[in-house]
Amino acid sequence: MSQPTFQRNRQGVDYGDEPNVQNLHAAIGREERNGRVTIKPFSVWVLVVFGLAFFFAGFWSARTGTHFTASSVGSGNLPPAAVQSTSPAVQTGATSASAVQSTAANANAPVVAHVAMKNMKFVPATIEVKSGDTVEWTNDDITAHTATAIPFFDSGSIASDQSWRHTFTKAGSFPYGCTFHPDMKGVVIVK
Amino acid sequence: MLKSIALIVTSAALAAFTSVHAQTSAAAPPNDAQIAQIVLTADTVDVDYGKLAVKKTKNAEVKAFAETMIRDHSAVNEKAAALAKKISLTPEASETSKSLESNGHKELKKLEAMHHAEFDKAYIDNEVSYHEAVIGVIDSTLIPNAKNADLKALLESGKPIFESHLEHAKELQKSLNK
Numbered sequence: 558m559s560q561p562t563f564q565r566n567r568q569g570v571d572y573g574d575e576p577n578v579q580n581l582h583a584a585i586g587r588e589e590r591n592g593r594v595t596i597k598p599f600s601v602w603v604l605v606v607f608g609l610a611f612f613f614a615g616f617w618s619a620r621t622g623t624h625f626t627a628s629s630v631g632s633g634n635l636p637p638a639a640v641q642s643t644s645p646a647v648q649t650g651a652t653s654a655s656a657v658q659s660t661a662a663n664a665n666a667p668v669v670a671h672v673a674m675k676n677m678k679f680v681p682a683t684i685e686v687k688s689g690d691t692v693e694w695t696n697d698d699i700t701a702h703t704a705t706a707i708p709f710f711d712s713g714s715i716a717s718d719q720s721w722r723h724t725f726t727k728a729g730s731f732p733y734g735c736t737f738h739p740d741m742k743g744v745v746i747v748k
Numbered sequence: 749m750l751k752s753i754a755l756i757v758t759s760a761a762l763a764a765f766t767s768v769h770a771q772t773s774a775a776a777p778p779n780d781a782q783i784a785q786i787v788l789t790a791d792t793v794d795v796d797y798g799k800l801a802v803k804k805t806k807n808a809e810v811k812a813f814a815e816t817m818i819r820d821h822s823a824v825n826e827k828a829a830a831l832a833k834k835i836s837l838t839p840e841a842s843e844t845s846k847s848l849e850s851n852g853h854k855e856l857k858k859l860e861a862m863h864h865a866e867f868d869k870a871y872i873d874n875e876v877s878y879h880e881a882v883i884g885v886i887d888s889t890l891i892p893n894a895k896n897a898d899l900k901a902l903l904e905s906g907k908p909i910f911e912s913h914l915e916h917a918k919e920l921q922k923s924l925n926k
Binding site for chain 1: 819827905908909
């Protein structure tokens with residue numbers, strides 16, 4: 558029994574006790590197709606990795622490139638607030654570049670959407686997110702509130718100045734309310 | 749019988765708070781120290797009503813409402829006390845705060861004598877008229893006369909709380925009258 562076991566383990570292909578030569582060849586063929594981990598000159602993985610590298614390098618240069626425009630040479634290293642106050646043109650450029658960047662990031666990565674509990678209301682009352690996104694409720698009121706949609710989620714009491722998060726993994730429309738204040742109502746729409 | 753008692757309670761409460769309202773409008777405008785005391789007293793009176801209701805009621809919705817009154821008015825009071833300390837304001841009694849307090853005690857005595865559905869209805873009716881009266885005082889007297897910006901901001905953030913309570917109480921009033 559030990560001999561076939563040894564042969565089976567060899568290169569991870571099970572043809573150790575196979576008497577049929579054709580089956581043996583087929584097994585070698587399978588092994589060549591998907592058995593070894595090698596990096597060939599134009600393998601799909603190399604293309605993907607380099608492609609992504611160029612892709613993000615493009616965004617990086619688009620963003621930092623604004624620092625080298627004639628009007629911004631003096632203010633390139635200032636924090637955004639200072640740039641805003643000294644040079645509106647640069648501010649516009651930086652904003653659109655960062656908007657592009659955040660859109661690119663948002664397209665894939667889960668995001669955290671924010672809902673305030675303010676003046677006895679959920680603000681915004683309706684919020685739309687993607688499956689996998691998180692909604693964070695922050696209580697800006699003096700009084701405690703909850704974000705509750707039984708049986709889907711229930712924050713329990715959220716004290717003044719405290720937050721609570723829930724990650725939505727199922728598409729649908731989730732009307733919720735505050736257990737303490739029945740006139741407080743909101744909806745989370747998960748796409 | 750029940751209806752007439754409820755009617756008497758409601759009209760007495762309304763009369764009491766209308767007179768409170770009239771007094772504050774006619775008398776000299778309250779200063780910040782007096783405004784702080786009016787807020788503290790108004791909250792404390794409602795917390796006391798709430799505590800009595802939690803003890804007496806068998807109705808789950810009335811109990812939840814009373815618990816919210818205790819929770820929210822205690823929170824506002826904590827905030828008001830912290831603010832008074834921060835701006836070195838010693839709350840000062842006034843005619844308004846005194847009549848709020850004495851009317852509160854009278855109302856509490858009446859409620860203590862009631863039971864079951866009769867109590868629930870009288871408590872909720874009183875909450876409706878009480879919150880209406882307090883919102884009236886906040887709007888007509890407290891906010892316009894508050895000098896300190898933080899105190900004014902506290903009153904402004906307190907108003908939606910009272911309005912939310914009023915809506916909640918009105919909904920309960922409807923369901924109890926069914």
